[in-house]
Amino acid sequence: MQILIKDKKILIIGLGMMGGSFAQGLSRIGFEVGALARRQESIDYALSHGFIAHGEAQVREEYVRQFDLVISGLYPGAFVEWIEKYQGFLKEGAVISDMTGVKRAIVGKIQGMLREDLEFIPAHPMAGREVSGVENSDCGVFRGANFIITPTERNTPEAIDLMHDIAVLLGFGHIATLTPEAHDEMIGFLSQLTHCIAVALMTCKESSHLAEYTGDSFRDLTRIARINENMWTELFLDNKDELLSQMDLFLGKFTQLRDALAREDTGTMKEMMKLSTHRRSYFDKK
Amino acid sequence: MQILIKDKKILIIGLGMMGGSFAQGLSRIGFEVGALARRQESIDYALSHGFIAHGEAQVREEYVRQFDLVISGLYPGAFVEWIEKYQGFLKEGAVISDMTGVKRAIVGKIQGMLREDLEFIPAHPMAGREVSGVENSDCGVFRGANFIITPTERNTPEAIDLMHDIAVLLGFGHIATLTPEAHDEMIGFLSQLTHCIAVALMTCKESSHLAEYTGDSFRDLTRIARINENMWTELFLDNKDELLSQMDLFLGKFTQLRDALAREDTGTMKEMMKLSTHRRSYFDKK
Secondary structure, three states: OHHHHHOOEEEEEOOOHHHHHHHHHHHHHOOEEEEEOOOHHHHHHHHHOOOOOEEEOOOOHHHHOOOOEEEEOOOHHHHHHHHHHHHHHOOOOOEEEEOOOOOHHHHHHHHHHOOOOOEEOOEEEEOOOOOOOHHHOOHHHHOOOEEEEOOOOOOOHHHHHHHHHHHHHHOOOEEEEOOHHHHHHHHHHHHHHHHHHHHHHHOOOOOOOHHHOOOHHHHHHOHHHOOOHHHHHHHHHHOHHHHHHHHHHHHHHHHHHHHHHHOOOHHHHHHHHHHHHHHHHHHOOO | OHHHHOOOEEEEEOOOHHHHHHHHHHHHHOOEEEEEOOOHHHHHHHHHOOOOOEEEOOOOHHHHOOOOEEEEOOOHHHHHHHHHHHHHHOOOOOEEEEOOOOOHHHHHHHHHHOOOOOEEOOEEEEOOOOOOOHHHOOHHHHOOOEEEEOOOOOOOHHHHHHHHHHHHHHOOOEEEEOOHHHHHHHHHHHHHHHHHHHHHHHOOOOOOOHHHOOOHHHHHHOHHHOOOHHHHHHHHHHOHHHHHHHHHHHHHHHHHHHHHHHOOOHHHHHHHHHHHHHHHHHHOOO
């Protein structure tokens, strides 16, 4: 299997931190990897670091047509636009995948307009860094991380297997399959809500002096408060209904704990802490 | 300095994870360390692992009277009771310190009843683990951590220096001095509020299946959701007014972000994210 899929030529669209990390990892495995990026400097960086074999800053049909697998590292809206504009350039039968953190907002749109011979198999690697740009690429972040594929009835078993195999080769530890709807609910809770909490907490106080007094808990809780405002605002809006309902769920529980403290209801406080301790044990790394 | 203070005999009261870690670290430095613990097994464990030179499960005057420095590893309420009951046993001129996470609730009480010749110098090591018991002791957690001393007008420069030097010897990276009031406000925000957030988040959903899909953000945010419900309920109640006001501050910011999303006010969302990113940079480990 590995020998067969390594014959495929892979195009990465967009050389940010995630696109760069994919390119780096796929080149290391032995794929021929090309890239499209808006900035020539990103291509130069990726070339000089061996992330890609070649790359271009303009979208040319002759260049794009050589690739069997195209993986988008663009923001959701830019990815939809790219397909709209350039899908005519793609090789017959090419497979397209992505790494965006929302699925309902893009999967239907893309599958609704895609050429009959092309196949879009959506994916979401649950790994990343709080820094952006190709120079922060690090395919080591994939090691042991979760990888989610969100196929629909338009997908073939072959394409699902292909993305599964690529995730395994990149070092992901657990590959799951979800519907786009289940994915967005899950991610609304596990990822988007946590980023909202971190941002809200970090904006509470002017805090330049607080670092001197903190333990690790505040530092851990706010690691993700360093956030790319353009990307995350787009992701939040693309998943608005789910994220709002997850935020309201959290608000309810937080308020329950607050009110229990206010009336010194130690029974409720301890019950919540016991439940929390029990549930957290599922997340201990194996 | 180091040679002089190492002549002091130190008593640790209570051999939990924190008391045990202090005993371990102080013994390694070269102090003669004794301990009082309710359970003989805790003493046996600490003896067999070289954390202490000797220890007792009963509070005997002849044993207690030999120590120059007494450090409590008890919960706040139990510590106040211990002083009430046993301060008569302490050596003339002995210095007492502690490691409890609240200060206003105990400092006034203890200094109000303390024998004239004794001195209580309150301290809060900002380090710990999510597991309890002497067998989980690890003085390595002190390395580079913050240590807060909360003296009042009853304290002498000598006692403040003593705790400062002990913190340095134990490997703490930054030693700060705060009033008990400023400490409780700070800790209400940095530590107690973060634990409330983690508990509330962890109680939102039955989550045994969620670990398969999560990235590191949820895992980091909920590390402290594994929580000792008896200790933390006591700490929260002892700092109730401060913690409630910190919780309300966070609720306000979180609701502001929620409402901005609901009305698709991307300007407010991005402003909050930019502020959050800026403020988080203060917490990057140097």
